[in-house]
Amino acid sequence: MKVRVTVMLKDGVLDPQGKAVEHALHVLDFKNVGDVRIGRVIDLEIAESDPARAIVQANEMARALLANLVIEDFAAEVVE
Amino acid sequence: MKVRVTVMLKDGVLDPQGKAVEHALHVLDFKNVGDVRIGRVIDLEIAESDPARAIVQANEMARALLANLVIEDFAAEVVE
């Protein structure tokens, strides 16, 4: 079962990379773009047939390693 | 409208990060984890009310800047 963990900087934490991309998109004439935020996805192949249990495990991995809760939030979802 | 562009390495392209994280998760005793792949998400606030048009624009931005098509694939979806 494939679980995707998405990790984003917490609201309020400055995201210089997002700002830089936002700026670059404006330079490229994508005028419609407002705020840009950048995060990370971690796709995990988990040997588990129950989606709920897979999510529990993914959440544990996120708390243990995949996200730094001082600055980041995360969410896990089954994708396959 | 918020559009999320997810950028992942193409199949077959070495993912050093994913490999290192996979190893670390095993060390942390998450034995159920198989393949790990790491990618990026870019959340774009797009001033557009038609979801289809927002996706078209996100795709253009991905091709122009957000993804490196030499080694990466991308997908865009409306999230809000």
Add this chain to the structure above:
Amino acid sequence: MKAGIVVFPGTNRERDMAIALRSVTGVAPRMIWHREIELPDLDLVVLPGGFSYGDYLRCGAMAAHAPIMPAIRRFAQAGGHILGVCNGFQILTEAQLLPGALLRNASLRFLSQDCFLRVERNDTAFTRHWKRHDVFRTPMAHGDGNYIADQETVRMLEGDGRVAFRYVAPDGRLDAADVTLNPNGSMGAIAGIFSENLRICGMMPHPEDLVDPLMGGEDGKPLFTGLVEALVG
């Protein structure tokens, strides 16, 4: 002084640190492999710079879970002295032995250059050979040195005098908004901090690379001579 340097896969400034420590103690420090689970009898544990685990995921994140870390935690709880430089600082924050986090440099570029640090207090083992507000030059070389913490943490660090070093101009002028003075964009131009008991110090720049006139100066040396004096007594 009995010093030990922890080596993780991808650590690359352990030799620099060993040279600096040897130059002040006359003996080679112990090298401690990340897979050890006990520390030898030590006065000082150093987490050196480098790219542990390639800096993949987040700098220091994977090293913070290495087998040696529980022993380092116990060492800290027992009041041991720990110095974390660059990647070592990142590891200490990821392990929550120090508060806050280190984000990508505001310029989004790796920065390898000299910077100037102001010593914020000199009543610690790490800073006793400087005077308060002394300014010294030191190389920095990192991509993720942008110190950040929530408001409450910053207030606590400032209030309790736990800021060790700040990036300043050569004359000591502080301006966190000026990228030429605060090159990575750190909050409050913070370059290094202490733990509550002042016995753990994390900092981004590399004083260990400036301890020899041949390499351009000895500006970083007081950190090491001070530690020897404090820890050997």
Add this chain to the structure above:
Amino acid sequence: MSKAAQKPVDAALAKEFGLTAEEYGNVLSIMGRTPSLTELGIFSVMWSEHCSYKSSRAYLKTLPTKAPWVIHGPGENAGVVDIGQGLAAIFKMESHNHPSFIEPYQGAATGVGGILRDVFTMGARPVANLNALRFGNPDNPQTRRIVDGVVRGVGGYGNCVGVPTVGGEINFHPAYDGNPLVNAMTVGVARQDRIFLSAAAGVGNPVIYVGSKTGRDGIHGATMSSSEFDEDALAKRPTVQVGDPFVEKLLIEACLELMATDAIVAIQDMGAAGLTSSAVEMAGKGGVGIELDLDNVPQRERGMTAYEMMLSESQERMLIVIRPDRTEQARAIFEKWELDFAVIGHLTDTGRIVLRHKGETEADIPLAPLADQAPVYHRPTAPALPPVPLEAISDPVGIEQALLRLIRCPDLASREWVWNQYDSTVGGQTVRRPGAADAAIIQVEDTKIGLAMTTDCTPRYCRANAKTGGAQAVAEAWRNITATGARPLAVTDNLNFGSPEKPEVMGQFVDAIAGMGEACRALDFPVVSGNVSLYNETRGPDGESVSILPTPAIGGLGVLDDVSKAVGLGMPDGCDLFLIGET
């Protein structure tokens, strides 16, 4: 399975693989039968320009390569010179031009990784990196993207492995618009009695694979880097390799740890043409045979064919011939560093390379003719184009304005933006960082010895007169080293030119080598290693093929017996200024 795998092996497929009709005829006569696809792949990469030096070999032989202090000249993975106290400096320069156009970050990064491996393969701890970069017109928007990616890539790899990047050079010219040059140089230090060579020996000795797993990356990279570069390049994109500097760092430490024992008989990195060239070269040089069981090759992807494994250019891999009783000791070291380790074959007395996979024999080629009958071309040369006439020197702006203009021009402007992205102090031995002296200086740890190093070439001089330009590049490297107080020892080179099938380019190539040779002989400054990069061409707007400026980049190395005597650029107060030489 690759598309090519379904096609029959014939002259047409051979042509697709870059072999001429005549070369394919030679393959048939060596084999005495139609080769298998894997065999054809092996011939095609071994006889590519990149691996066989077929257009350049005859001329490279004319360069001086000997001096009393030269321990190993060209022919090994890198050049080796005596620096005193039983120590040796091991150094080489190598190009990664074509990949850096397709994917600037990864192209440059893997270029750095490749040259590092060439040096630590020989037993040296890498102590410094340099790079020589040429980009297109700064006003071309592509140039910005390429400069940014290349600089990040060089830094991204070098910083992570912890080898200081201490010098280099950068030029801009429209002739590099579609074909930037990325030349990377590494200098390492080893004990003279601990230098490792690539000639395999000892029939029955195991052949060991270490490092990263093999994937489908970069298949046919070697032939790509030798074929003319054009729009098709885009179609070849998936051949880009991704580097893993973290694994490279582990590989350096693990190899050096194994090299401290006497377990290794021979060792070779898997560079261009990966497993093929490393296996063929090791066995060929040693005059032995080699048999590999490809089932044992650590693989990253499912269902890889023999052809794909032999041609893969996955990074961070090495091949080692080891004493049989030391295999377990070696395994323990590589496991400690968390690297793949596999016994994939052994040496034989057949003089042939034999590959087995899933119970089939996928290739069985005699090694001697594969090497000896590799094509050598004496391609036609034409006199170089006449130099662009110099305009009469006028002074329309006044000396002050002229000076300001010069300082502003891209070729002279400060390079601080670049070198500030490279860690130049890691290792704690950097005596002169970028910008501090005419050559960078590194102290050899625990000694008073200093190494001075520089890269130099002025392509527009070479365009005006390739022979003088080639000589000038050598002389400039020599002067830069001398100016620090060091004694120049030897050079490595990276000869970047256009298509050798154009007589005027071939003429430039031959002339530049003549000039370099002359200068090297005059200065007692032999060439101990190097690299040739040909077919640096792009399609101009009207479809014609444009060659880069002739660019024989020189990497120079010198030694200071007492590094505390090194001289820098900074002028102390109260000194007099002297000008030496005629103006």
